[in-house]
């Protein structure tokens with residue numbers, strides 16, 4: 001009998017339907033690896049002003065050849081090499097503009113030499129940028145949209161190399177003593193903007209617990225503190241799901257009344273929101289969540305009415321506190337909300353499923 005029972009248990013446990021064939025919603029994978037203890041906090045740069053400077057062309061050379069058998073063998077000054085270009089190239093292998101430098105200077109071309117030797121051309125500098133980067137000139141006009149893999153934009157052309165005196169040899173001028181200087185490289189200023197920054201953005205008033213939530217959901221480590229405007233730049237965290245999809249979640253700086261008039265971090269903040277596919281409205285349950293929700297929707301609709309119609313999910317945080325739970329119960333009567341606690345990890349599974357629905361466009 002005992003043997004039969006054992007057989008029964010074994011046969012049930014060994015016959016499990018593989019997850020890939022089941023119709024269940026994808027589950028978020030929680031990382032088992034400990035977070036890094038390094039002090040550096042990495043924020044995400046989605047807009048960057050850069051100066052691209054092309055290399056100068058090398059100067060042409062003035063030289064006259066004097067061979068042992070022929071004293072005046074003629075001019076032999078070579079041309080200078082061309083300066084390098086600065087090129088922006090779209091690639092899927094970079095996700096942000098963190099690696100970009102404020103000034104990118106290409107190398108100069110080498111000068112020309114005697115014996116008709118041309119100077120070496122400088123190599124071009126190729127700056128990788130994320131797919132979907134928009135290049136704006138210094139007047140704010142969009143001049144390039146790097147939306148597909150490998151597409152390039154020449155940001156600053158290098159100067160052409162100057163010609164050496166050999167070039168100026170003519171029938172009438174047999175000993176030209178002139179050569180050209182290399183041309184100067186272009187110097188231009190651009191603003192690079194990553195059009196799509198994250199799949200889901202965490203939107204909320206200062207101190208609502210956005211950074212705490214990103215810490216709880218992903219391996220990112222934005223600073224958390226009990227005072228407003230702790231986060232001044234966006235942070236991105238990745239949430240992996242068991243079907244190998246990864247959802248990027250952005251912790252954005254806090255939004256205050258009047259942001260559309262550029263109060264607080266204002267317009268700059270709302271530009272970050274524009275680059276998210278869907279939004280999670282994170283409300284502080286202990287601080288009149290209904291009013292916070294109305295402020296958020298009002299500010300978004302004032303800045304850009306299409307923002308308030310994006311896929312969204314309303315979340316009330318801090319339900320571990322009695323006043324937080326009261327705020328949650330109150331808002332639940334009129335809206336579809338998820339109550340969570342970023343601090344204790346309460347109900348995060350439900351939120352992760354809602355985030356996945358926003359990602360899949362099913363919300």
Ligand SMILES: Nc1nc2c(ncn2[C@@H]2O[C@H](COP(=O)(O)OP(=O)(O)OP(=O)(O)O)[C@@H](O)[C@H]2O)c(=O)[nH]1
Pocket residue numbers: 204205206207208209210211212213223224225226227228229230231232253254317318319320321340341342343344
């Ligand atoms: N009790 C409780 N406290 C929380 C919870 N989530 C966040 N807090 C606290 O709320 C305070 C603010 O949290 P942050 O994560 O820095 O808030 P934030 O929205 O990122 O704030 P800003 O970056 O300033 O806009 C911190 O003191 C957190 O400990 C929660 O679920 N329960």
Ligand SMILES: [Mg+2]
Pocket residue numbers: 210211212222223224230231251
């Ligand atoms: Mg924060």
